[in-house]
Amino acid sequence: MEIDRPDGRTQNQLRPLACSRNILNRAHGSARWSQGDTIVLAAVYGPKAGTKKNENPEKASIEVIWKPKTGQVGKAEKEYELILRRTLQSICVLTINPNTTTSVTLQVVNDDGSLLPCAINAACAALVDAGIPLKHLAVAICCSLTGSGSVVLDPSKLEEQKMEAFMYLVFPNSVHSVLPEGSLHVDGEPMEHGIITSVTHGVMSVDDYLHCLERGHAASARISDFLRRSLQSQALGNPSKAA
Amino acid sequence: MDGKPLTSPASFIDQMVVPGDVVLDLSSMANQTIKLGGGLRQDSDAISVMKAGKLKFSRPNKYWVESSQKRYVPCVEDTVLGVVVDSKADNFLVDIKGPALAFLPVLAFEGGTRRNIPKFEVGSLLYVRVVKASAGMNPELSCTDASGKAAEFGILKDGYMFETSTGVSRMLLSSPTCPVLEALGKKLSFEIAVGLNGRVWVNAGSTSMIILVANAIMSSESLSGTKQKIMVENLLRRFQ
Structure with a gap:
């Protein structure tokens, strides 16, 4: 089931990724993450003293502020903030x-x-830049399902409108490890097979969901490698790009 | 046996690591007593990384991740530069760029008694030592060394304080003397105080000299040793 994409990509092809860190002077950590023409700038401030009401003071709390490109913050943005906050809290x-x-x-x-996946990747890179202690990194990807049931990764705005359903998936990054098995195992499965966040929109069958999961996971390994390379090279302070 | 296991983990040392990487496996190590520094955590037998940076190892058994931040997390025995924010009856409240304000007890000075409490105005810059830094409490500072002497601690008058990253401060304090300070020190005479919290104070005979030293330090972060020397030479040539 080959389908044509407006920008001539194959179904599994991601748009070019770019990430630069430490670009804001006053923020304690910042990152700019772009996937094709989707660009998000993330800034991290803190840790600051005190937590808000209703938060557990025995733990650190994370607050997320979403600034849309235009217009006011509505329900969709509030939902994004919540998803992001939960995702970041878990890493x-x-x-x-x-x-x-x-x-x-x-x-x-x-x-x-x-x-949203672009924002999650940006936020993760910014947290690393700020030196906030993290259990592992998170890589996010958007998978969408066409009417004919084929899976398209990283859709652009134009493609998104035509899709039957789409889902945002967040996975842990693939870690380098000294353990003989190569990676940490949780309940007999490698850790990077875990899902941190899964958000779905539209109607899809269980089989389609599992198919998306598999394809999304395969693609997340590429993003994970890119994130690792960009974090490792940027100790030298130069932005990295990948085609 | 120097605590280094025989498997491959040596390959991680002096390499850039990212959060989540498992750098040591305690179950395969002969000497299981190791000291973990910043950026590492223990998860049963696995030692994993929490921050992106370079994994360092110091004989016999110390491991840490070296990274540079704009924010400081207080640690006992660090010397830092703090700004007085408020003074209370028992404590001065000092900002050390950490998550919470630090307390400097009014008696934590050489020969400090109730009779001779020093007076610091809000905004004074102090060179102090961190004596307590436990989670959930405000850190505590002291203006004396461990034996109760004033040493070099205390108020810094005049001069100019600027903020850099913790990486720069560590570079400036490293021994042998870092190239940028060595190159500057050959031509100019100036006073410098470096706090591990990323604050640096400079004082010299003339304002232009202070600015030159400050600029040289701020632009040295991403440069290698020889490049730092060239940069300093260029700055000095323009200065003279």
């Missing part, structure tokens, strides 16, 4: 700096589809 080690708040601000620079 951060919250017990190291108790009773502190780390705020992550995301500014949408341009939206050309797959916005």
